[in-house]
Amino acid sequence: MAGQQFQYDDSGNTFFYFLTSFVGLIVIPATYYLWPRDQNAEQIRLKSLRRVHGRCLWYRLRLMKSQQSIVPTLKKAALLFGWAVFLLLAYKVSKLEREYQEYNPYEVLNLDPGASLSEIKKQYRILSLKFHPDKGGDEATFMRIAKAYAALTNEQSRQNWLIHGNPDGPGATSFGIALPAWIVDQKNSMLVLLVYGLAFMVILPVVVGTWWYRSIRYSGDQILINTTQLFMHFMYKTPNMNMKRLAMVLTAAFEFDPRSNKEATIRPTDNIEVPQLIRELGNINVKKKEPPFCYPYSLKARVLVLAHLARMDVSEELEEDQRFVVRKSPALLQEMINVGCQLTMMANSRGEKHEGFHAPRLVTIENCMKLTQMIVQGLQESKSPLLQLPHFEEEHLRYCISKKKNIANDLVSLKDSDRRSMLRFLGEEKYDEVMAVLGSFPHITMDTKLQVLDDEDSNNITAGSIVTVTVTLTRKRMAVRNKTVRKQTAYGVALSATSTAAAKEEEDEASDKGSESDEGEANKDSPSERDEDSDKQSDTEVDEMAGDDEEEWEALQQSIQRRERALLETKSKVTHPVYSLYFPEEKQEWWWLYIADRRDQTLVSMPYHVCTLKDTEEVELKFPAPSKTGNYQYSVILRSDSYLGLDQIKPLKVATNCGGFMLVSVGMEWVFFSLFL
Numbered sequence: 001m002a003g004q005q006f007q008y009d010d011s012g013n014t015f016f017y018f019l020t021s022f023v024g025l026i027v028i029p030a031t032y033y034l035w036p037r038d039q040n041a042e043q044i045r046l047k048s049l050r051r052v053h054g055r056c057l058w059y060r061l062r063l064m065k066s067q068q069s070i071v072p073t074l075k076k077a078a079l080l081f082g083w084a085v086f087l088l089l090a091y092k093v094s095k096l097e098r099e100y101q102e103y104n105p106y107e108v109l110n111l112d113p114g115a116s117l118s119e120i121k122k123q124y125r126i127l128s129l130k131f132h133p134d135k136g137g138d139e140a141t142f143m144r145i146a147k148a149y150a151a152l153t154n155e156q157s158r159q160n161w162l163i164h165g166n167p168d169g170p171g172a173t174s175f176g177i178a179l180p181a182w183i184v185d186q187k188n189s190m191l192v193l194l195v196y197g198l199a200f201m202v203i204l205p206v207v208v209g210t211w212w213y214r215s216i217r218y219s220g221d222q223i224l225i226n227t228t229q230l231f232m233h234f235m236y237k238t239p240n241m242n243m244k245r246l247a248m249v250l251t252a253a254f255e256f257d258p259r260s261n262k263e264a265t266i267r268p269t270d271n272i273e274v275p276q277l278i279r280e281l282g283n284i285n286v287k288k289k290e291p292p293f294c295y296p297y298s299l300k301a302r303v304l305v306l307a308h309l310a311r312m313d314v315s316e317e318l319e320e321d322q323r324f325v326v327r328k329s330p331a332l333l334q335e336m337i338n339v340g341c342q343l344t345m346m347a348n349s350r351g352e353k354h355e356g357f358h359a360p361r362l363v364t365i366e367n368c369m370k371l372t373q374m375i376v377q378g379l380q381e382s383k384s385p386l387l388q389l390p391h392f393e394e395e396h397l398r399y400c401i402s403k404k405k406n407i408a409n410d411l412v413s414l415k416d417s418d419r420r421s422m423l424r425f426l427g428e429e430k431y432d433e434v435m436a437v438l439g440s441f442p443h444i445t446m447d448t449k450l451q452v453l454d455d456e457d458s459n460n461i462t463a464g465s466i467v468t469v470t471v472t473l474t475r476k477r478m479a480v481r482n483k484t485v486r487k488q489t490a491y492g493v494a495l496s497a498t499s500t501a502a503a504k505e506e507e508d509e510a511s512d513k514g515s516e517s518d519e520g521e522a523n524k525d526s527p528s529e530r531d532e533d534s535d536k537q538s539d540t541e542v543d544e545m546a547g548d549d550e551e552e553w554e555a556l557q558q559s560i561q562r563r564e565r566a567l568l569e570t571k572s573k574v575t576h577p578v579y580s581l582y583f584p585e586e587k588q589e590w591w592w593l594y595i596a597d598r599r600d601q602t603l604v605s606m607p608y609h610v611c612t613l614k615d616t617e618e619v620e621l622k623f624p625a626p627s628k629t630g631n632y633q634y635s636v637i638l639r640s641d642s643y644l645g646l647d648q649i650k651p652l653k654v655a656t657n658c659g660g661f662m663l664v665s666v667g668m669e670w671v672f673f674s675l676f677l
Helices: 013-034 039-053 057-068 071-094 117-131 139-153 155-164 186-217 225-237 243-251 270-281 296-309 316-350 362-377 394-400 416-422 428-440 478-512 514-522 527-568
Strands: 004-009 173-180 442-451 466-477 591-597 608-610 616-624 630-640 646-656 661-665 669-672
Touching (some): 013 071, 039 057, 139 155, 186 225, 225 243, 296 316
Parallel strands (some): 004 173
Antiparallel strands (some): 442 466, 630 646
């Protein structure tokens, strides 16, 4: 391009600017994202959890890992080295001389800006006598002096200087390339070509190809696509799936196949140890020849899961494989729930009368949820949920059985003396530990609100409208709940005594005023007075209706604002650590919330995975209103994905008629496990 010049950096100065910027763009974000968390803070957190979670497998493994791991040290060393290089380059850049400076003729002539013409001529004569080549001076210096003198005395040169910054007029634009000139040197051409070829023809294609190959094999939840297709096939094939069949489908996932996942392993000793475990476990459908249940990887994974649920001891080699299978299982079961929801939505969209398409039954999806709880706690389906607590064994359960029924008294709200008597098989230290663990268990209160959003009358639900059930979940520790129950009990006793005394006083006053009330009956209001009272009453009702409309509008606006904030906010999925004696990694408390028709065994709304319930969480469940008139019994169900027996069911009655639909909440049914009943 005319008037422009491109040149490489011969001095290497601009290359340092480029290199400093490049290193800074790497080091600064890497430090923010990769710098290890404060190890002291992690140790303090683990220390605070020790009293409750000290016996948990994940806690003991975390302590061992924090003592043995050198990864944080290596990360810190690499980042510190990067910062050292960055600071060294920045120091180098700060010491570089400026090559491009603004031309100033006054500086060349050693004059102050604004010097007069006589002072300029006088200074020029002095410098000419000193630097003129005929006087033995430097020719280059004299040319700079002459150029500066012309810029200040010659009108054309002065205009060029003022406009273009150069007495000679506009010059060619010079662009420097921030790469040293040796890169394009003929001597180094082969080396540079080799580096470019290695970087862009080998490394870059390998990195992109590896990323692409992984991305097409895994879903967004990091589950193999083949596994998702496998789950869809068997859930479509078996809509009503019992727990034994569900365990078989789970352990057939390709995550446990060494050909699809490098983390999975098949050891030579499996041929000896796995059959031994099969004999100890009993009937696990070993002879079933249906693929992939008969494949070695699936059989091994199934045996390890069942041994985990039975809390059986395995060898050290199998224990490592068992921990891998158990860690993967909750995510795989969540994928099975997602697949079941997709099949249900497909069946609903095709209509009830569509033949040949079977949606999974509600029991199948709920079995997935229950199996997740069982795997996290390491318990079989038939075992008592009391075995989730420390120091509880099978022989101890007889102490917790009353003559009338199991756990006749609520173990949490019992008096200390009664509870201590029931748990007399525990020593003082073990008893204190059990109560600390029990007090850390979650207690969830569930409040529901039914309405139709974006409608004039949110309580009138017409056919085809979308019903919104807003569920507010509040999480407290069981120990806090116990204190609240006791306070409410004491307050109720005091209130009962007070109300009894007040009732007696009211009876006495009523007997004294009986004659006065009889006299008042004879002196009734006149008809005109009654009309005035009715008018006032109607006006009051109109004002109350207007006030209700305003409150409803404000509530709708607040709901919209909350939804907008929820879309913008990113809540942490770190809620509360789960107490689990046999799960190999730290698990957070998460929940499933959904609406179901338990009579027809169908989902009304898809399960919402609540992963951010730390204190309070608001969830909206939507479902289409029934198209036929009648009474419908639904249930709002909250299920834990970590604890057995903490599920809650809140029945809902939907009464439909010709004019619209009226939704009524008909109470709460608590489905705590036996020690909370």
